[in-house]
Amino acid sequence: MNEKKKKVECEDMVKVVCPDCAAEFDIPDDVMVGEIVSCPDCGLDLEVENVEGSTVEIQKIAIEKEDWGE
Numbered sequence: 001m002n003e004k005k006k007k008v009e010c011e012d013m014v015k016v017v018c019p020d021c022a023a024e025f026d027i028p029d030d031v032m033v034g035e036i037v038s039c040p041d042c043g044l045d046l047e048v049e050n051v052e053g054s055t056v057e058i059q060k061i062a063i064e065k066e067d068w069g070e
């Protein structure tokens, strides 16, 4: 049998914590800084702020509040 295995390292996940609802979820460790991930719990969009080895920092996307101070 010639079983070609693609090198899909789907086990390389890192755990991140949603800064809003504190839910823990896994994202692939090959995310790039600036990528947007969504919290599976509250649906908040989070931006990858820093990737260092197996540590990924995420933060809320800053939403410009332009609906006040007109």
Ligand SMILES: [Zn+2]
Pocket (backbone or CB within 6 Å): 018, 019, 020, 021, 022, 023, 039, 040, 041, 042, 043, 044
């Ligand atoms: Zn959340």
